[in-house]
Amino acid sequence: MKKLKRPIKIAVGWLFVLIGLISAPLPLPLGQLVALVGLSLLVSESYAIRMFTRKLRRNYPIISRMMDRVKPYVPGFLKSTIEETDPCHLNPI
Numbered sequence: 001m002k003k004l005k006r007p008i009k010i011a012v013g014w015l016f017v018l019i020g021l022i023s024a025p026l027p028l029p030l031g032q033l034v035a036l037v038g039l040s041l042l043v044s045e046s047y048a049i050r051m052f053t054r055k056l057r058r059n060y061p062i063i064s065r066m067m068d069r070v071k072p073y074v075p076g077f078l079k080s081t082i083e084e085t086d087p088c089h090l091n092p093i
Contacts, residue, residue: 013041040081058087
């Protein structure tokens with residue numbers, strides 16, 4: 001069961017990210033929330049995606065500011081995802 005759980009979480013995470021990106025331009029901010037939920041699933045299951053998200057936030061500060069701005073308004077599991085991908089956790093290259 002455990003071997004089956006991880007690929008399902010990764011597939012659902014990617015699906016949520018894609019749906020969130022597609023619906024992001026809509027007037028309601030649901031697309032961003034759906035993408036964050038998908039990102040949360042991916043970050044919890046994949047170290048590589050966690051590191052990629054940290055580097056993305058470091059290289060594009062606007063993304064990092066947007067994630068930090070919504071942090072007080074999201075549920076706890078999304079807050080922990082935002083904190084885990086905070087670029088200040090990266091060592092300088």
